[in-house]
Amino acid sequence: MQIQVRLFATYREIVGSRGFTWSSRDGLSLRELVDGVVAKYPRLAGHRDTMLLAVNHDLAASDRILQDGDEVALLPPVSGGAG
Amino acid sequence: MQIQVRLFATYREIVGSRGFTWSSRDGLSLRELVDGVVAKYPRLAGHRDTMLLAVNHDLAASDRILQDGDEVALLPPVSGGAG
């Protein structure tokens, strides 16, 4: 199956891209996807503790089983507002 | 001496005027002035407990001794803002 991976702010800069398509076997969990992405881009490893994960625009737990066509976003800590 | 008396809202309606000049001996206290005004307009009597007093645009205590030319305002409870 194919997963769309989106990256923002610091993660986008580390990876040097706004996102990519990730191909995998069926039944992949969100945690396994992140493990794979971090293995490919080791500089993301130090950010895992503060990383938020979203599937199809909603926050998701890492045991979530992904479906073909899902959009997964790796989100650094947010910082909206001013100041 | 001459004191300018100003009336607002309910008091203005009771007295039927925005104010008047009050002539008196020197050394009149604010309390004595209010006593005189209430004696002349007895329908103000029921409002004395909630009446605020100002002399020359500042709140004043009733033992204040008035000077010639002072502007005294009798103020009903205020109600600015909306709602």
Added chain:
Amino acid sequence: MIEVRRARIDLEAVVDSVRRDDAGAIVLFLGTVRSDERVKALDYEVYRPMAIKSLTALGERAKDKFGLTDLSIVHRLGRVPVGGDSVAIACAAVHRAEAFAACAWVMDEVKRIVPIWKTEIADRPDRIRRRR
């Protein structure tokens, strides 16, 4: 900006009056005339020189108490229809907590100490009454 005015309040002007590059937060409070089955407007009476003096002193107290970078208070005088703004208070501060706290406090103080009185204007002229 401390003002008591008969004309409509210009919100953009009130907010702009407190803008400064060192402020990170502006809180604007608007008191608006709420509809009521009997009321079509409020009429504000003001003891103008005392109100200006009192609002100015209140503004200075608020700046000190909350460390505001700036503050403006504008209150209407005369007839304000349902839906209209009676009062606008803008507080600017480095951080938002102070701006929120100051704006709420200033509005409480305006209702407590500033010589302004309102009268309800009824949809039927025989029903005018004073509102607190």
Added chain:
Amino acid sequence: MIEVRRARIDLEAVVDSVRRDDAGAIVLFLGTVRSDERVKALDYEVYRPMAIKSLTALGERAKDKFGLTDLSIVHRLGRVPVGGDSVAIACAAVHRAEAFAACAWVMDEVKRIVPIWKTEIADRPDRIRRRR
């Protein structure tokens, strides 16, 4: 009104979007870019579909929690210079206590859960850094 936009925020439009005759109080919060010796602007990056979904849900939660008559949230995207407004939140309620409490709460939540990130744009390009 829930919006994420590149253009300047129109305050009058944001306030007007929450006006209703049954509201007696409107509180508008503006987050503005504060000056800093090193910073000339902030640059906002937004995960737009999730931000819109998250702001919409936040607005509904705030209306329920505080009994608001209406609420609007507008956040900028892209470059905002010092002195510019990054975010505007307008809350309308029957009474002012609810409008103040809701507006402060919504701003806290925006900073906590909405996928928006800012980067400081320095006066010297070698000094860009991310700000929380």
